[in-house]
Amino acid sequence: MPEFAWRAAQADGQLVEGRGEAAAADAMLRQLRERGLTPIKVEDATQAPAGALPAGRARQRPAKGPVNRVDVLALTSELSIMLRAGLALDNALRVLIEMSAKPSVQQLLQGLLEDVKGGAPFSRALTARRDLFGDFYINMVRSGEASGQMSQVLERLVAHMERMRALRESVISATLYPAILLGVAVLSLVGMLGFVVPQFERLFADMGDALPLPTRIVMTLGQGFRQHGLVLAIAALVLGWLAARWLRSPGGRIWWQNRVLSLPILGSLLYKYELTLFSRSLGTLLGNGVPLLTGLHIATETVGNGNLRAALGKMAPLVKEGSRMVNAMAATQGFEPLAINLVRVGEETGRIGPMMTELAEVLDREVETGIKRALTLLEPILILVLGMLIAAIIVSILLGILSINDLAG
16 A cells, blocks of 8 residues: 655644555545645555655745745735634644745745734734735635635635736746847857857958848848957946836836837737736626725726726716716727627626626737737748848858859959
């Protein structure tokens, strides 16, 4: 019978570890629950030496750095599991503190535990750390406290965070290959101008104006790159750093946001991506009992583009004045007919939250499809441009060699 190494939490929040035999991992989990323990990790230990810790624990290394999104997602998921298993909130936080290998996460959880032990609701403890968790997270927790379904709300919150992370990662992954192609193109041109072209300088040194114009241009570029390449590289890095710094400033951010949505192909994808963030956030909030006005304010803040955020920000005042949700959406002139019709159906059936979630799924698929189409178009263009540039350099050199043969003849 297989042997499993397990780690679990007692009712008082203390962590215990051990080993046991069971037919499968599910059977081991049942054994632990029958003993009044909350399973945290169960792993096959048939290959591990006696007395060893579970493999995940043995490989764990202390992590450094501030708390990030991945840490928040992990602790939310683990907290949801422990609350669903019946642990009290303070005991669950103690278990998380003992489990965490990152000092910054331990410090965060310790602060939350002290606030909760002092009598503060969990949502109020999170509010003191608003910069890390955000209004969306805090209001979801507040709705869980009001409904008495904290574990279920945290579970939905984890699902929402996972979907948002998957969407961000899909966008980042989609831009990776074009970035690699662009990098290869730049390195290829650097190699040709900096190392290949200079090898022909001696061959063409005495020809002067007899060289064809394309050959003279390429030779001049090669000489300039070899003599001033380091200066050009430093200047490019400095300009890139200054541009990035300016774009992070309020003025630069506004300038970029005013133009990015008008870009062909890319602008449409970014617009739908921002609407996906808004729709999914609003749908999740409404589905967990957050009032519509509060949900609109919070969901609007999840949008990164300032112009679009200002347009969506007009919805809450209109709804507050008594306008229907569908009319407020139409007033922004930013939603397609499909989105407006979905919300109209949601208003008529009292299911605006699920309809906004459905809209987010539709927009998510459109973004993924648009990215694939853009890449299908971009990749051959990059390859073609790179090939043409290298071919132009090679042809110019061949023209110079042919001109030498003509003069010799």
